Amino acid sequence: xxxxxxxxxxxxxxxxxxxxxxxxxxxxxxxxxxxxxxxxxxxxxxxxxxxxxxxxxxxxxxxxxxxxxxxxxxxxxxxxxxxxxxxxxxxxxxxxxxxxxxxxxxxxxxxxxxxxxxxxxxxxxxxxxxxxxxxxxxxxxxxxxxxxxxxxxxxxxxxxxxxxxxxxxxxxxxxxxxxxxxxxxxxxxxxxxxxxxxxxxxxxxxxxxxxxxxxxxxxxxxxxxxxxxxxxxxxxxxxxxxxxxxxxxxxxxxxxxxxxxxxxxxxxxxxxxxxxxxxxxxxxxxxxxxxxxxxxxxxx
Amino acid sequence: xxxxxxxxxxxxxxxxxxxxxxxxxxxxxxxxxxxxxxxxxxxxxxxxxxxxxxxxxxxxxxxxxxxxxxxxxxxxxxxxxxxxxxxxxxxxxxxxxxxxxxxxxxxxxxxxxxxxxxxxxxxxxxxxxxxxxxxxxxxxxxxxxxxxxxxxxxxxxxxxxxxxxxxx
Numbered sequence: 001x002x003x004x005x006x007x008x009x010x011x012x013x014x015x016x017x018x019x020x021x022x023x024x025x026x027x028x029x030x031x032x033x034x035x036x037x038x039x040x041x042x043x044x045x046x047x048x049x050x051x052x053x054x055x056x057x058x059x060x061x062x063x064x065x066x067x068x069x070x071x072x073x074x075x076x077x078x079x080x081x082x083x084x085x086x087x088x089x090x091x092x093x094x095x096x097x098x099x100x101x102x103x104x105x106x107x108x109x110x111x112x113x114x115x116x117x118x119x120x121x122x123x124x125x126x127x128x129x130x131x132x133x134x135x136x137x138x139x140x141x142x143x144x145x146x147x148x149x150x151x152x153x154x155x156x157x158x159x160x161x162x163x164x165x166x167x168x169x170x171x172x173x174x175x176x177x178x179x180x181x182x183x184x185x186x187x188x189x190x191x192x193x194x195x196x197x198x199x200x201x202x203x204x205x206x207x208x209x210x211x212x213x214x215x216x217x218x219x220x221x222x223x224x225x226x227x228x229x230x231x232x233x234x235x236x237x238x239x240x241x242x243x244x245x246x247x248x249x250x251x252x253x254x255x256x257x258x259x260x261x262x263x264x265x266x267x268x269x270x271x272x273x274x275x276x277x278x279x280x281x282x283x284x285x286x287x288x289x290x291x292x293x294x295x296x297x298x299x300x
Numbered sequence: 301x302x303x304x305x306x307x308x309x310x311x312x313x314x315x316x317x318x319x320x321x322x323x324x325x326x327x328x329x330x331x332x333x334x335x336x337x338x339x340x341x342x343x344x345x346x347x348x349x350x351x352x353x354x355x356x357x358x359x360x361x362x363x364x365x366x367x368x369x370x371x372x373x374x375x376x377x378x379x380x381x382x383x384x385x386x387x388x389x390x391x392x393x394x395x396x397x398x399x400x401x402x403x404x405x406x407x408x409x410x411x412x413x414x415x416x417x418x419x420x421x422x423x424x425x426x427x428x429x430x431x432x433x434x435x436x437x438x439x440x441x442x443x444x445x446x447x448x449x450x451x452x453x454x455x456x457x458x459x460x461x462x463x464x465x466x467x468x
Contacts, residue, residue: 169442
Protein backbone atom coordinates (compact mmCIF):
# COMPACT_ATOMS: atom_id res chain seq x y z
CA UNK A 1 0.00 0.00 0.00
CA UNK A 2 1.37 3.33 -1.05
CA UNK A 3 0.54 5.85 1.72
CA UNK A 4 1.36 8.73 -0.55
CA UNK A 5 -1.52 7.92 -2.86
CA UNK A 6 -4.75 9.83 -2.16
CA UNK A 7 -7.64 7.72 -0.90
CA UNK A 8 -10.59 7.02 -3.16
CA UNK A 9 -13.60 9.22 -2.68
CA UNK A 10 -16.63 7.73 -0.89
CA UNK A 11 -18.79 7.41 -3.99
CA UNK A 12 -16.15 5.44 -5.78
CA UNK A 13 -15.33 8.17 -8.31
CA UNK A 14 -11.94 9.36 -9.23
CA UNK A 15 -10.36 10.89 -6.14
CA UNK A 16 -9.70 14.61 -6.53
CA UNK A 17 -6.20 15.82 -5.89
CA UNK A 18 -6.07 17.44 -2.42
CA UNK A 19 -3.49 19.19 -0.28
CA UNK A 20 -2.83 16.63 2.45
CA UNK A 21 -2.34 19.41 4.96
CA UNK A 22 -5.52 21.47 4.24
CA UNK A 23 -8.16 19.67 6.35
CA UNK A 24 -6.01 19.27 9.46
CA UNK A 25 -4.87 22.94 9.20
CA UNK A 26 -8.48 24.18 9.11
CA UNK A 27 -9.38 22.03 12.13
CA UNK A 28 -6.35 23.30 14.06
CA UNK A 29 -7.17 26.88 13.10
CA UNK A 30 -10.78 26.54 14.32
CA UNK A 31 -9.59 24.89 17.49
CA UNK A 32 -7.14 27.68 18.16
CA UNK A 33 -9.79 30.31 17.50
CA UNK A 34 -12.11 28.65 19.98
CA UNK A 35 -9.43 28.39 22.63
CA UNK A 36 -8.42 31.96 22.00
CA UNK A 37 -12.00 33.16 22.33
CA UNK A 38 -12.50 31.27 25.58
CA UNK A 39 -9.23 32.60 26.95
CA UNK A 40 -10.21 36.13 26.02
CA UNK A 41 -13.53 35.79 27.84
CA UNK A 42 -11.75 34.39 30.90
CA UNK A 43 -9.19 37.19 30.95
CA UNK A 44 -11.81 39.90 30.51
CA UNK A 45 -14.06 38.40 33.18
CA UNK A 46 -11.10 37.95 35.51
CA UNK A 47 -9.98 41.54 35.04
CA UNK A 48 -13.52 42.73 35.69
CA UNK A 49 -13.74 40.89 38.99
CA UNK A 50 -10.23 41.86 40.07
CA UNK A 51 -10.97 45.52 39.41
CA UNK A 52 -14.47 45.43 40.86
CA UNK A 53 -13.65 43.75 44.10
CA UNK A 54 -9.89 44.12 44.67
CA UNK A 55 -8.21 47.01 42.95
CA UNK A 56 -11.19 49.38 43.14
CA UNK A 57 -11.73 49.03 46.90
CA UNK A 58 -7.97 49.36 47.51
CA UNK A 59 -7.90 52.60 45.52
CA UNK A 60 -10.95 53.88 47.34
CA UNK A 61 -9.17 53.56 50.65
CA UNK A 62 -6.40 55.95 49.52
CA UNK A 63 -3.85 53.92 51.43
CA UNK A 64 -1.31 55.94 53.33
CA UNK A 65 1.61 53.66 52.77
CA UNK A 66 0.52 50.23 51.68
CA UNK A 67 3.50 48.60 53.26
CA UNK A 68 4.44 46.04 55.80
CA UNK A 69 4.58 47.30 59.38
CA UNK A 70 3.15 50.83 59.03
CA UNK A 71 2.77 52.97 62.12
CA UNK A 72 -0.53 52.33 63.86
CA UNK A 73 -2.74 55.43 63.43
CA UNK A 74 -3.36 57.33 66.63
CA UNK A 75 -6.54 56.74 68.58
CA UNK A 76 -7.79 59.13 71.22
CA UNK A 77 -11.17 58.30 72.79
CA UNK A 78 -12.93 58.12 76.14
CA UNK A 79 -13.47 54.55 77.20
CA UNK A 80 -16.75 53.21 78.56
CA UNK A 81 -15.51 53.78 82.09
CA UNK A 82 -14.97 57.44 81.39
CA UNK A 83 -11.18 57.27 81.24
CA UNK A 84 -9.03 58.71 78.49
CA UNK A 85 -7.87 56.03 76.02
CA UNK A 86 -4.91 57.11 73.93
CA UNK A 87 -2.99 54.58 71.84
CA UNK A 88 0.15 56.71 72.19
CA UNK A 89 0.22 55.81 75.91
CA UNK A 90 0.82 52.18 74.91
CA UNK A 91 4.05 52.77 73.02
CA UNK A 92 6.54 50.24 74.34
CA UNK A 93 3.81 47.65 74.87
CA UNK A 94 2.54 44.94 72.60
CA UNK A 95 -1.08 45.72 71.79
CA UNK A 96 -3.90 43.70 70.30
CA UNK A 97 -6.36 46.25 68.92
CA UNK A 98 -9.70 44.53 68.47
CA UNK A 99 -12.53 46.07 66.44
CA UNK A 100 -15.73 44.30 67.48
CA UNK A 101 -19.44 44.77 68.23
CA UNK A 102 -21.95 43.31 70.68
CA UNK A 103 -24.18 42.21 67.80
CA UNK A 104 -21.37 40.20 66.22
CA UNK A 105 -21.37 36.52 67.16
CA UNK A 106 -17.76 35.73 66.15
CA UNK A 107 -16.62 38.85 68.08
CA UNK A 108 -18.37 37.78 71.26
CA UNK A 109 -16.92 34.28 70.99
CA UNK A 110 -13.34 35.64 70.98
CA UNK A 111 -13.61 37.84 74.04
CA UNK A 112 -13.34 35.25 76.83
CA UNK A 113 -10.01 34.17 75.26
CA UNK A 114 -8.91 37.80 75.17
CA UNK A 115 -9.76 38.21 78.86
CA UNK A 116 -7.51 35.25 79.66
CA UNK A 117 -4.74 36.66 77.43
CA UNK A 118 -4.88 40.04 79.16
CA UNK A 119 -4.59 38.39 82.56
CA UNK A 120 -1.68 36.22 81.43
CA UNK A 121 0.51 38.74 79.62
CA UNK A 122 -0.26 42.16 81.13
CA UNK A 123 2.79 41.97 83.41
CA UNK A 124 5.04 41.44 80.37
CA UNK A 125 4.01 44.70 78.75
CA UNK A 126 0.93 43.63 76.85
CA UNK A 127 -2.53 45.07 76.54
CA UNK A 128 -5.68 44.43 74.62
CA UNK A 129 -7.74 47.41 73.52
CA UNK A 130 -11.31 46.90 72.34
CA UNK A 131 -12.90 49.33 69.90
CA UNK A 132 -16.62 48.63 69.73
CA UNK A 133 -18.39 49.57 66.53
CA UNK A 134 -21.81 49.57 68.23
CA UNK A 135 -23.94 52.64 67.61
CA UNK A 136 -24.07 53.48 71.29
CA UNK A 137 -22.37 52.57 74.54
CA UNK A 138 -25.25 51.01 76.52
CA UNK A 139 -25.03 47.44 75.16
CA UNK A 140 -21.23 47.66 75.32
CA UNK A 141 -21.31 48.56 79.01
CA UNK A 142 -23.69 45.66 79.72
CA UNK A 143 -21.48 43.27 77.78
CA UNK A 144 -18.32 44.56 79.50
CA UNK A 145 -19.81 43.76 82.89
CA UNK A 146 -21.33 40.42 81.90
CA UNK A 147 -18.11 39.10 80.39
CA UNK A 148 -15.90 40.69 83.05
CA UNK A 149 -13.68 42.34 80.49
CA UNK A 150 -10.39 43.43 82.00
CA UNK A 151 -8.98 45.70 79.31
CA UNK A 152 -9.91 49.16 78.01
CA UNK A 153 -12.92 49.30 75.70
CA UNK A 154 -14.20 52.38 73.89
CA UNK A 155 -16.93 52.97 71.34
CA UNK A 156 -15.29 53.78 68.03
CA UNK A 157 -16.51 55.75 65.07
CA UNK A 158 -16.30 55.76 61.31
CA UNK A 159 -13.26 58.02 61.29
CA UNK A 160 -11.19 55.55 63.28
CA UNK A 161 -12.38 52.73 61.06
CA UNK A 162 -11.28 54.70 57.99
CA UNK A 163 -7.89 55.51 59.55
CA UNK A 164 -7.35 51.78 59.97
CA UNK A 165 -8.06 51.20 56.30
CA UNK A 166 -11.80 50.63 56.53
CA UNK A 167 -13.15 47.95 58.82
CA UNK A 168 -14.93 45.70 56.32
CA UNK A 169 -15.84 42.86 58.66
CA UNK A 170 -15.92 42.24 62.37
CA UNK A 171 -13.96 41.22 64.25
CA UNK A 172 -10.86 42.84 62.80
CA UNK A 173 -7.78 42.51 64.95
CA UNK A 174 -4.49 44.37 64.62
CA UNK A 175 -1.26 43.18 66.24
CA UNK A 176 0.85 46.21 67.21
CA UNK A 177 4.44 45.84 68.32
CA UNK A 178 6.31 47.71 71.04
CA UNK A 179 7.56 50.07 68.32
CA UNK A 180 3.99 51.18 67.57
CA UNK A 181 3.95 49.43 64.19
CA UNK A 182 1.26 47.09 62.90
CA UNK A 183 2.62 43.58 62.38
CA UNK A 184 -0.51 41.74 61.32
CA UNK A 185 -4.20 42.24 60.66
CA UNK A 186 -6.78 39.50 61.00
CA UNK A 187 -10.29 39.86 59.63
CA UNK A 188 -12.86 37.46 61.01
CA UNK A 189 -12.99 35.28 64.09
CA UNK A 190 -9.72 33.53 64.76
CA UNK A 191 -8.52 30.87 67.14
CA UNK A 192 -7.22 32.76 70.22
CA UNK A 193 -4.23 30.40 70.30
CA UNK A 194 -3.10 31.88 66.99
CA UNK A 195 -3.25 35.44 68.31
CA UNK A 196 -1.50 34.30 71.47
CA UNK A 197 1.36 32.82 69.49
CA UNK A 198 1.81 36.11 67.63
CA UNK A 199 1.68 38.06 70.90
CA UNK A 200 4.36 35.82 72.33
CA UNK A 201 6.57 36.51 69.31
CA UNK A 202 6.15 40.26 69.64
CA UNK A 203 6.77 40.17 73.39
CA UNK A 204 9.97 38.18 72.82
CA UNK A 205 11.26 40.47 70.06
CA UNK A 206 14.22 42.53 71.14
CA UNK A 207 14.35 46.22 70.16
CA UNK A 208 17.08 45.36 67.62
CA UNK A 209 15.21 42.46 66.06
CA UNK A 210 14.37 42.72 62.37
CA UNK A 211 10.71 43.32 61.67
CA UNK A 212 10.90 40.49 59.18
CA UNK A 213 11.68 38.13 62.09
CA UNK A 214 7.99 38.23 62.98
CA UNK A 215 6.08 35.35 61.47
CA UNK A 216 2.33 35.94 61.42
CA UNK A 217 0.00 32.98 61.33
CA UNK A 218 -1.04 32.77 57.72
CA UNK A 219 -4.65 31.76 58.17
CA UNK A 220 -7.58 32.98 56.08
CA UNK A 221 -8.22 36.67 56.64
CA UNK A 222 -4.63 37.52 57.63
CA UNK A 223 -2.85 40.44 56.02
CA UNK A 224 0.69 41.64 56.51
CA UNK A 225 0.61 44.38 53.89
CA UNK A 226 -1.61 46.78 55.75
CA UNK A 227 -3.50 49.47 53.81
CA UNK A 228 -4.37 52.40 56.02
CA UNK A 229 -6.50 55.45 55.40
CA UNK A 230 -5.21 58.88 54.40
CA UNK A 231 -5.84 61.22 57.35
CA UNK A 232 -5.89 64.26 55.05
CA UNK A 233 -8.73 62.70 53.07
CA UNK A 234 -10.55 61.37 56.12
CA UNK A 235 -10.54 64.70 57.97
CA UNK A 236 -11.21 66.76 54.88
CA UNK A 237 -14.11 69.21 54.44
CA UNK A 238 -15.24 66.78 51.74
CA UNK A 239 -14.70 63.40 53.44
CA UNK A 240 -12.70 61.01 51.28
CA UNK A 241 -10.95 63.74 49.27
CA UNK A 242 -7.49 65.01 50.06
CA UNK A 243 -7.81 68.76 49.39
CA UNK A 244 -4.40 69.73 50.76
CA UNK A 245 -2.94 70.36 47.31
CA UNK A 246 -5.81 72.52 46.10
CA UNK A 247 -5.81 76.30 46.17
CA UNK A 248 -8.60 78.12 47.97
CA UNK A 249 -10.22 78.92 44.62
CA UNK A 250 -10.07 75.30 43.51
CA UNK A 251 -11.65 74.15 46.76
CA UNK A 252 -14.51 76.60 46.37
CA UNK A 253 -15.03 75.62 42.75
CA UNK A 254 -15.07 71.96 43.72
CA UNK A 255 -17.52 72.51 46.57
CA UNK A 256 -19.80 74.47 44.26
CA UNK A 257 -19.67 71.76 41.61
CA UNK A 258 -20.41 68.99 44.09
CA UNK A 259 -23.08 71.13 45.70
CA UNK A 260 -24.84 71.48 42.35
CA UNK A 261 -24.60 67.80 41.47
CA UNK A 262 -27.32 65.39 42.55
CA UNK A 263 -26.12 62.13 44.11
CA UNK A 264 -27.73 59.13 42.38
CA UNK A 265 -27.32 56.81 45.38
CA UNK A 266 -30.92 57.37 46.48
CA UNK A 267 -30.17 59.81 49.29
CA UNK A 268 -31.94 62.80 47.61
CA UNK A 269 -28.94 64.96 48.46
CA UNK A 270 -26.25 66.70 46.51
CA UNK A 271 -22.93 64.93 46.16
CA UNK A 272 -21.37 67.38 48.62
CA UNK A 273 -24.04 66.85 51.26
CA UNK A 274 -24.02 63.11 50.74
CA UNK A 275 -20.26 63.01 51.35
CA UNK A 276 -20.73 64.96 54.55
CA UNK A 277 -23.60 62.92 56.00
CA UNK A 278 -22.73 59.48 54.63
CA UNK A 279 -18.99 58.96 54.45
CA UNK A 280 -19.55 55.33 53.49
CA UNK A 281 -21.38 56.18 50.26
CA UNK A 282 -19.19 54.91 47.45
CA UNK A 283 -21.36 56.57 44.78
CA UNK A 284 -20.75 60.13 45.97
CA UNK A 285 -17.11 59.32 46.73
CA UNK A 286 -16.51 58.16 43.17
CA UNK A 287 -18.29 61.20 41.70
CA UNK A 288 -16.34 63.56 43.94
CA UNK A 289 -13.05 61.96 42.86
CA UNK A 290 -14.01 62.35 39.21
CA UNK A 291 -14.70 66.07 39.77
CA UNK A 292 -11.44 66.67 41.60
CA UNK A 293 -9.57 65.16 38.67
CA UNK A 294 -11.34 67.50 36.29
CA UNK A 295 -10.31 70.65 38.15
CA UNK A 296 -8.09 72.92 36.09
CA UNK A 297 -4.58 72.87 37.47
CA UNK A 298 -3.67 75.98 39.50
CA UNK A 299 -1.98 78.64 37.46
CA UNK A 300 -3.66 77.56 34.21
CA UNK B 301 -4.00 22.71 26.25
CA UNK B 302 -1.52 23.21 29.07
CA UNK B 303 -1.79 26.98 28.70
CA UNK B 304 -5.58 26.73 28.76
CA UNK B 305 -5.51 24.72 32.00
CA UNK B 306 -3.04 27.13 33.60
CA UNK B 307 -5.22 30.09 32.69
CA UNK B 308 -8.38 28.43 33.98
CA UNK B 309 -6.57 27.70 37.25
CA UNK B 310 -5.34 31.29 37.46
CA UNK B 311 -8.85 32.59 36.89
CA UNK B 312 -10.19 30.35 39.65
CA UNK B 313 -7.46 31.66 41.98
CA UNK B 314 -8.33 35.26 41.11
CA UNK B 315 -11.97 34.56 41.82
CA UNK B 316 -11.07 32.94 45.14
CA UNK B 317 -9.17 36.04 46.19
CA UNK B 318 -11.99 38.23 44.94
CA UNK B 319 -14.56 36.24 46.84
CA UNK B 320 -12.45 36.54 49.99
CA UNK B 321 -12.97 40.29 49.95
CA UNK B 322 -16.06 41.63 51.69
CA UNK B 323 -18.64 42.38 48.94
CA UNK B 324 -20.29 45.77 48.67
CA UNK B 325 -23.86 44.41 48.62
CA UNK B 326 -24.67 41.17 50.34
CA UNK B 327 -28.41 41.54 49.84
CA UNK B 328 -30.35 42.70 46.81
CA UNK B 329 -34.04 43.34 47.25
CA UNK B 330 -36.84 43.95 44.81
CA UNK B 331 -40.60 44.29 45.03
CA UNK B 332 -43.00 42.01 43.21
CA UNK B 333 -46.59 43.17 42.88
CA UNK B 334 -49.25 43.26 40.22
CA UNK B 335 -49.38 46.66 38.51
CA UNK B 336 -53.15 47.10 38.83
CA UNK B 337 -55.33 49.74 40.43
CA UNK B 338 -57.09 48.99 43.70
CA UNK B 339 -60.16 50.60 45.21
CA UNK B 340 -59.85 52.72 48.34
CA UNK B 341 -60.35 50.68 51.50
CA UNK B 342 -59.04 47.55 49.82
CA UNK B 343 -55.89 45.59 50.60
CA UNK B 344 -52.99 45.56 48.20
CA UNK B 345 -50.46 42.78 48.53
CA UNK B 346 -46.83 42.77 47.55
CA UNK B 347 -43.81 40.55 48.05
CA UNK B 348 -40.33 41.76 48.83
CA UNK B 349 -37.89 39.29 47.31
CA UNK B 350 -34.42 39.53 48.79
CA UNK B 351 -31.43 37.59 47.51
CA UNK B 352 -28.68 36.93 50.04
CA UNK B 353 -25.25 36.40 48.56
CA UNK B 354 -24.12 32.77 48.84
CA UNK B 355 -21.90 32.23 51.84
CA UNK B 356 -23.71 34.88 53.88
CA UNK B 357 -26.76 34.81 56.10
CA UNK B 358 -28.98 37.43 57.69
CA UNK B 359 -30.85 37.07 60.94
CA UNK B 360 -34.45 35.92 61.28
CA UNK B 361 -36.91 38.73 61.97
CA UNK B 362 -37.27 37.07 65.37
CA UNK B 363 -33.61 36.32 66.09
CA UNK B 364 -32.66 33.37 68.23
CA UNK B 365 -30.49 35.48 70.54
CA UNK B 366 -31.47 38.90 71.77
CA UNK B 367 -28.20 40.56 70.79
CA UNK B 368 -28.63 39.73 67.11
CA UNK B 369 -29.95 42.42 64.80
CA UNK B 370 -33.20 41.30 63.16
CA UNK B 371 -34.05 41.53 59.48
CA UNK B 372 -36.76 44.10 59.13
CA UNK B 373 -38.75 46.00 56.56
CA UNK B 374 -39.20 49.62 57.54
CA UNK B 375 -41.84 51.60 55.68
CA UNK B 376 -42.30 55.35 55.47
CA UNK B 377 -45.81 56.61 56.22
CA UNK B 378 -47.97 57.29 53.16
CA UNK B 379 -51.21 59.24 52.98
CA UNK B 380 -52.91 56.54 50.90
CA UNK B 381 -52.20 53.78 53.41
CA UNK B 382 -53.68 53.34 56.89
CA UNK B 383 -51.94 50.13 57.87
CA UNK B 384 -49.14 47.84 56.73
CA UNK B 385 -49.06 44.16 57.65
CA UNK B 386 -45.74 42.46 57.15
CA UNK B 387 -45.35 38.68 57.28
CA UNK B 388 -41.82 37.42 57.58
CA UNK B 389 -40.80 33.88 56.68
CA UNK B 390 -39.53 31.40 59.20
CA UNK B 391 -35.76 31.19 59.23
CA UNK B 392 -33.70 28.06 58.91
CA UNK B 393 -31.75 26.82 61.95
CA UNK B 394 -28.01 26.83 61.27
CA UNK B 395 -25.15 25.94 63.51
CA UNK B 396 -22.15 28.27 63.53
CA UNK B 397 -18.71 27.85 65.09
CA UNK B 398 -19.18 30.94 67.23
CA UNK B 399 -22.43 29.80 68.86
CA UNK B 400 -23.41 26.73 70.85
CA UNK B 401 -27.05 27.33 69.87
CA UNK B 402 -28.25 26.92 66.28
CA UNK B 403 -29.36 30.31 65.00
CA UNK B 404 -32.46 30.96 62.91
CA UNK B 405 -31.26 32.73 59.77
CA UNK B 406 -32.27 33.56 56.24
CA UNK B 407 -30.12 32.45 53.35
CA UNK B 408 -30.58 32.48 49.59
CA UNK B 409 -33.97 33.84 48.51
CA UNK B 410 -36.09 35.47 51.21
CA UNK B 411 -39.73 36.37 50.55
CA UNK B 412 -41.50 38.81 52.84
CA UNK B 413 -45.20 39.49 52.29
CA UNK B 414 -46.50 43.02 52.72
CA UNK B 415 -50.18 43.96 52.74
CA UNK B 416 -51.22 47.62 52.47
CA UNK B 417 -54.63 48.67 53.77
CA UNK B 418 -55.65 51.55 51.54
CA UNK B 419 -57.28 54.55 53.12
CA UNK B 420 -61.01 54.65 52.36
CA UNK B 421 -60.58 58.34 51.62
CA UNK B 422 -57.56 57.91 49.37
CA UNK B 423 -57.92 59.91 46.17
CA UNK B 424 -57.45 58.13 42.84
CA UNK B 425 -53.93 58.30 41.53
CA UNK B 426 -50.43 56.90 41.79
CA UNK B 427 -48.65 56.64 45.11
CA UNK B 428 -45.29 55.32 46.12
CA UNK B 429 -44.60 53.78 49.50
CA UNK B 430 -40.89 53.98 50.21
CA UNK B 431 -39.04 51.82 52.64
CA UNK B 432 -35.91 49.90 53.47
CA UNK B 433 -35.01 46.27 53.77
CA UNK B 434 -32.80 46.42 56.86
CA UNK B 435 -30.45 43.58 57.73
CA UNK B 436 -27.15 42.61 59.26
CA UNK B 437 -25.17 39.91 57.48
CA UNK B 438 -22.45 37.51 58.54
CA UNK B 439 -20.60 34.62 56.97
CA UNK B 440 -19.11 31.81 59.02
CA UNK B 441 -16.25 33.94 60.34
CA UNK B 442 -17.04 37.65 60.17
CA UNK B 443 -19.94 40.05 60.37
CA UNK B 444 -20.70 43.10 58.27
CA UNK B 445 -22.24 46.24 59.80
CA UNK B 446 -26.04 46.62 59.84
CA UNK B 447 -27.25 48.22 56.66
CA UNK B 448 -30.29 48.47 54.43
CA UNK B 449 -31.31 48.56 50.80
CA UNK B 450 -34.05 50.91 49.59
CA UNK B 451 -37.33 49.45 48.33
CA UNK B 452 -40.47 51.10 47.00
CA UNK B 453 -44.01 49.97 46.31
CA UNK B 454 -45.96 51.65 43.52
CA UNK B 455 -49.63 51.81 44.49
CA UNK B 456 -52.39 52.79 42.11
CA UNK B 457 -55.67 53.82 43.66
CA UNK B 458 -58.70 53.46 41.39
CA UNK B 459 -61.81 55.62 41.45
CA UNK B 460 -64.27 54.63 44.13
CA UNK B 461 -66.90 53.53 41.65
CA UNK B 462 -64.51 51.60 39.41
CA UNK B 463 -65.07 47.86 39.04
CA UNK B 464 -62.74 45.68 41.02
CA UNK B 465 -59.51 45.27 39.14
CA UNK B 466 -57.65 42.96 41.50
CA UNK B 467 -58.71 40.37 44.00
CA UNK B 468 -58.07 41.10 47.64
